[in-house]
Amino acid sequence: MHPYTQALLSAIPVPDPEVELRRKRIILEGDVPSPVNPPSGCNFHPRCWKAQAICREVIPVLEEKQSNHYAACHFPG
Numbered sequence: 630m631h632p633y634t635q636a637l638l639s640a641i642p643v644p645d646p647e648v649e650l651r652r653k654r655i656i657l658e659g660d661v662p663s664p665v666n667p668p669s670g671c672n673f674h675p676r677c678w679k680a681q682a683i684c685r686e687v688i689p690v691l692e693e694k695q696s697n698h699y700a701a702c703h704f705p706g
């Protein structure tokens with residue numbers, strides 16, 4: 630449900646040439662933030678295509694978003 634997980638899963642090759650041609654990858658842009666000086670709010674917000682103002686200000690907490698599916702994200706799914 631987390632956008633970073635979605636990006637990782639989109640990078641997995643599919644061993645079917647027809648499916649592989651139609652597969653849509655999520656390419657993250659920007660640099661990996663410094664762990665010494667992490668960004669405010671959600672640490673992933675500088676590279677997240679779903680980021681909105683709240684992501685820069687409020688650290689998302691890990692919550693159950695669907696039955697047995699947890700994510701620390703303001704806009705999961």
Ligand code: SF4
Binds near residue numbers: 631633673675689702
């Ligand atoms: S909280 Fe915002 S920036 Fe962080 S992963 Fe979710 S949508 Fe992206």
